Amino acid sequence: MDQIHLMNVFVAVGEEEGFAAAARRLNLSPAAVTRAIAGLEEQLGVRLLLRTTRNVRLTEAGQRYLDDTRAILASIEEANEAAAGVNAAPKGNLSVTAPVLFGKKFVMPCIVRYLDEYPGVDVSALFLDRIVNLVDEGIDVAVRIGHLPDSSLKALRVGQVRRVLCAAPNYLARHGMPSHPADLQRHTVIAATGISPRVEWKFGAAEDPTLVRLRPRLTVSSNDAAIDAAIAGLGICRLLSYQVAEEVAAGRLRIILDEHEEAPWPVHLVHRESKFGSSKVRKFIDVLAEHLRGHQYLQ
Template identity: 60%
Template sequence: MDRLHLMTVFVAVAEAESFAGGARRLGMSPPAVTRAVAALEERLGVKLLNRTTRFVRATEAGQRYLDDARRIIGEVDEADEAAAGINAEPRGHLAVTAPALFGKMFVLPGIVEYLRRHPAMEVSALFVDRVVNLLEEGLDVGVRIGELPDSSMKAIRVGSVRRVLCASPAYLEKHGTPADLTALPVHTLIAASAVTPTHEWKFGQGPGASSVRVHPRLTVNNNDAAIEAALQGFGITRLLSYQVAAFVAAGQLRIILNEFEAAPMPIHVLHREGRYASAKIRTFVDLIAARLRGDSALN
């Protein structure tokens, strides 16, 4: 059998953790998929999958081969696109991910503009507040806030954000503006677990870094709720600067104690750097990077 075909079948089975699931994904019969994986293992002389009646899992050697096979298949697809002239006009499907609120506020408008420019394209957007592995979840482009671990991804820095303390003018007029961090615990605090998952709020940087143990009266699991509570004058909250930029500009919220802020967190656009520049990825990354770099809330 063709080696690339065997790789493709193996990747489908390993990702689905099922021969039947891999067969459905490829439009093949389960026996044909089973024969293909067996032929690949025989060719390589190594066991790639552990099979039981309940699950199929890649062996240690199988996991290494899976990573390499994904890369090789991706490069072949990119070479086919280049040879077919697809680099001239983006077409096909693009999968993009970003943090939930950031995606809604900054990435979604870019996606809409991109789709209007390129009518032959389709986009799937995954906006979630967790670190997404682009390779494992089959995504093409990701926007990440925070320092990046070493990876094979190409990263383009497009801006930065800060963790800020803010409250409504009405709250501050009624309860006073804290003069320093030691005054925070006596105020009504609103915690957004998506931004600060613990009740140990860290401030400053380097030798001057410090932390404050807080006891929020209200803890919410999403940033929109924390913003709404602060807008209603309930208390002081800690959020990312882009999340409250519009409300600060409108005078509905006021940033306080900014002299104690930690170092800004970088924003990067990530994508897999292949041998060939796929038109759909290149054009989207260029567009979204330009939009983010040009936004005053991020720079």
Template identity: 60%
Template structure:
């Protein structure tokens, strides 16, 4: 059996969650896919997939092997593209992930431009408000907001954003403007579980950082819902500056407690490319970096 073929088939079946779906993805017959996986398991002497009448699941040993197969196949793609020349036109499928609201506002316009510029490419975009594992979940590129943990990923900083308290002028006219973080206890709080599940808001105060426990009257599951409630004059919310940049510019929302804000948090494009990098990934990173660094809402020029 061709070892590379077996790896490719196994990855397709594992990612698609079934032999029939994996066969469709590869353009093979289900019988051929079943034989390839069986031969691979026999050669390795370990079961990679648990089969049932309804599901195909990766075993513990299979998950480790799946991660290795993905990495090796990606490196082979890189080697092929490097041999074809660094100026080869981008082609093929690319997977990217980003936070929900940031993805809609800043990443999607870049993806559309990328697809128009390179007609032989395809993009799978997943916008979720959680930290994804690029290797385990099969993403090529991610946009991350916040400090990055140590990892084998490569990162390109493209901006920074602030965590800020906002309210509508109508709310402030009725309830007054908080002057210190301690004043928040007297105000209506709107919180988003999409932004954080932390019941405390932290501020810079008296040369250090102090946490204030908040008691939201309204808790929503998405940042855009929190923004809408605040825009309508219902309370204060703690949001990232990019999320409300248009509303701040128009005067629909007002920033509060700015002297007490924590330092800005970085925005990075992270990726898992190897030494050469595929043309499709390099092209998307370059395009997104240029767009994001040129956006004043991401405050790239501020040290």
């Protein structure tokens, strides 16, 4: 059997976790899918899948082969695009991930512009305040805020943000302006778990930080909710500068203790290592990088 066909069938079964679902996805009969997997396992001399009456699970060897096969098929697709010409119009599916508020404020305008310009592309946008694994979840481009670990991914720096403390002017008028991080222990604190999951906040230089242990009166999982509570005058919250930039510019919030801030956090666009440049990925990165590098809130 054709090796590429076998790989495509295996990826479909592994991702769908079932033969019937994979058959529907590939528009093949279940029998054809079963034969393809049996042929692939015989060819490799290893069990890739564990079949039960309810579902199909990958073996350890199967998981490794799935990861490698995804990368191989992606390289083939990208090589075909490169052979078709670097000026060929992008087409296919593009998947993008970013933190929730960052995606809403900065990425969505670029996605709309990109879709208007390239009608042959469909985009899936996953906006979550957690790190998404590009390989495991099939993501093409990700926005990462913070220092990057070593990996095989390619990264393009497009800006920076700061972790800032802010409060509403009416709160500060009632309770006073803190002059040192230790003063926060006498204030009402709002903790946004997406930014400051611990109740011990760090300030200053990385080599000699000031640590302040706090007891928040309000802890929320949504950065939007923390911003709303701070604007309402409840207390002091810690967020990323881009998340509150509009509120600060409008005077609804005020940044405090900025002289005690940590060093800025870099913002990168991250994508998977590839020998060939996919036109749909390359052109989207160009659009997004141009927008982010020129934005006043990311300087």
